[in-house]
Amino acid sequence: MTSGLWEIVLRGVWVTVQLLLFSALLGAVVAFTIGMARTHRLRSVRFLAGCYTEVFRGTSALVMIFWVYFVLPPAFGWQLVPMWAGTLALGLTYGAYGTEIVRGALNAVDPAQREGGVALGFTPWQRMRLVLLPQAVPEMIPSFGNLLIELLKGTALVSVMGMGDLAFSGNLVRLALQQSAEIYSYILVIYFLIAFLLTRLMRGLEKRLKEQLAGQPTGGGVA
Structure with a gap:
């Protein structure tokens, strides 16, 4: 490929990385907020959180992109x-999807830790922040790592909006060169390299969090 075509591909890589970062941050906020709500003591809160989870898990990401970009704008101006x-x-x-990871990890914490927090007079938020999350988060990392890889692959769906991500840029180069096998092979390798880097980063984070948890005198919970 010529340098100009490589420039198009590299711009696509940058757009994909930005989209991955922004959507991962939003997804993390949603996952922890709704995931913690699914363990709330109030049934109404758990019900509303469960409704959100089921609706968005049962909806195609591609259809959601169509709704956000093509359907909602005319409705709201x-x-x-x-x-x-x-x-x-x-x-x-x-x-x-992340809400279920958070909910499962929180529910997996030893019930005695919750009871210890209650015995110490912690508020529900203090129990969550000081007792439950420090023990649950390291257990979430492998599942979140897998979800992050799925999100990376899902970023290719934005090409339906004409957004210049990696998939869209690769298709432009393919049309210019009329060489599908070569171009898509390059694109596959680039996606793999990004996914491999994400996997190594998440494993490093998991190891660090578990080392920090093991180094706490009380094992990361309530003695």
Whole structure:
């Protein structure tokens, strides 16, 4: 490929990385907020959180992108730029999957730790922040790592909006060169390299968090 075509591909890589970062941040906020709500003592809160999870887990990310970018603007009289439309659709959708990771990890914490927090007079938020989350988060990392890889692959869906991500840029180069096998092979390798880097980063984070937890005198919980 010529340098000009490589420039197009590299711009696509940068757009994909930005979209991945923004949607992952939104997804993390959604996952922890709704995931913690699913363990709330009030049934009404658990019900509403469960409704959100089921609706967004049961909805295609591609259809959600269409809704956010093509359907909602005429209804509300505003238009999101493709980057923010993609971020919103992917963050809300993949965040719904993350809620189950958070809920499962919180429920897996030894009940005695909750009881210890109650005995010490901690408020529900203090128990969550000081007792439950420090023990649950390291257990979430492997599952969140897998979800992050799925999100990376899901970013290719934004090409339907004409957004210049890696998949869209690769297709432009393919049309210019009429060489499908070569171009898509390059694209596959680039996606793999990004995914491999994410995997190593998440494993490093998991190891660090577990080392910190093991180094706490009380084992990361309530003595």
